[in-house]
Amino acid sequence: MPAVQNLLVLYTGGTIGMQMSADGLAPASGFEARLRAQQAEQPQQVPAWTFRELLPLIDSANMSQSNWLAMVAAIRQGVEQGCDGVLVLHGTDTLAYSAAALSFLLLGLPVPVVLTGSMLPAGADNSDAWPNLFGALQALHDGVPAGVHLYFNGALMHGARVSKLRSDAFDAFQVMPRLRQGEHLAELPASIDYRQPREAVNLLSLPLVPGLRAEHLRALLGSGVQGLLLECYGSGTGPSDNAELLEVLRQAHAQGVVLAAISQCPQGHVDFGVYAAGSQLASTGLVSGGGMTREAALGKLFALIGAGLAQKEVEQLFVLDLCGERSE
Incomplete structure (x- = not known):
């Protein structure tokens, strides 16, 4: 140094x-x-x-x-x-x-x-x-x-x-303390290094709360959102018994919206497989932010989507540890 x-x-x-x-x-x-x-x-x-x-x-x-x-x-x-x-x-x-x-x-x-x-x-x-x-x-x-x-x-x-x-x-x-996700940082593709031009992104974070309705999500996603960060309960759960809400998420994902998830808990970590409610939510196309902070997850989505990457590539890179954001 x-x-x-x-x-x-x-x-x-x-x-x-x-x-x-x-x-x-x-x-x-x-x-x-x-x-x-x-x-x-x-x-x-x-x-x-x-x-x-x-x-x-x-x-x-x-x-x-x-x-x-x-x-x-x-x-x-x-x-x-x-x-x-x-x-x-x-x-x-x-x-x-x-x-x-x-x-x-x-x-x-x-x-x-x-x-x-x-x-x-x-x-x-x-x-x-x-x-x-x-x-x-x-x-x-x-x-x-x-x-x-x-x-x-x-x-x-x-x-x-x-x-x-x-x-x-x-x-x-x-x-914020985070659970370790991997031992090595991912190799950075040239498409996301500091010389890559970026554009503004229609991006939003939404905490899940009791009473969230499908029409709330539908109105939000209808504003042209390109990336939605859901702040889930606990280890990545949400209202799995609301079929209409889950369908809104599925349709948004099918239309190219990047859907990501973090935990609302300051020391939380998303693991969709722990509860059936988490598995149901993940089935809509959500990708896990692991233990990332809200700030890190939003910044990461902005950098990836703003680089003009396709939805699939954004999702692949989002789950990788690019600079230590997912590790202790």
């Missing part, structure tokens, strides 16, 4: 650089000057860095697929121009979603990408902004493996296995 020598700092907005406006805290330009001034007061050794604002700066609650693609383009350009590491400054609300999406959109990238942000703005009393930012810089200086990571509250975490579990504490993010 060589130390990063030439770093790109990509500022997307978020709480870390927000300043007060008439409507409350809002993303603000000028963060580079604040960062350089703060660096002069820090004892850490950090890589040489260049700074880029990814405009428009956003509150991460407004994060979209187009923002992810813009990040990928900026990161790819930075690497092509000689950067050997990237630090992304990002809001915390969707930080885990972006870390997961970038984990799959940047498969094969030969340099490390670290995302960080803060619960309180830089400059606020007792803020975690500078500790998080300079902690990430220190980690990159010391050496971080290629791939996408999240640095927060003193910990470097796997980008595709992290979730935000708290809204009001500095240790908001945790790596």
Whole structure:
């Protein structure tokens, strides 16, 4: 793990650089000057860095697929121009979603990408902004493996296995424990590496709840959804006695919609064969996300479907461990 020598700092907005406006805290330009001034007061050794604002700066609650693609383009350009590491400054609300999406959109990238942000703005009393930012810089200086990571509250975490579990504490993010699915990462086809163009995808996650009706699913799928992630009960069960609902899923799958499943349980794992209810659900064409987080499963579906792959190929790749998202 060589130390990063030439770093790109990509500022997307978020709480870390927000300043007060008439409507409350809002993303603000000028963060580079604040960062350089703060660096002069820090004892850490950090890589040489260049700074880029990814405009428009956003509150991460407004994060979209187009923002992810813009990040990928900026990161790819930075690497092509000689950067050997990237630090992304990002809001915390969707930080885990972006870390997961970038984990799959940047498969094969030969340099490390670290995302960080803060619960309180830089400059606020007792803020975690500078500790998080300079902690990430220190980690990159010391050496971080290629791939996408999240640095927060003193910990470097796997980008595709992290979730935000708290809204009001500095240790908001945790790596979710997962059952081991395989010993080796899958060999990556060229069709999904970081140079592959992507397009926006009509994609949605839906938690199963008691009372879910076939007409609910029918209306949702009628909106042109290309991929549907079902958040199932327990080990992958659902309303197996609702023949109409199951038929809606079968018809959607027959029409090319990718159907995937994860567990609603934070430490859950999909194994359709445990219960008959799970087997019935799987018979509609669902593929298992194993123990993936919601963030990882959505990011993976976006990267695969957005690459223009056929339904069958998406399903084949979805069940493979591409970057450690399915393993402990």
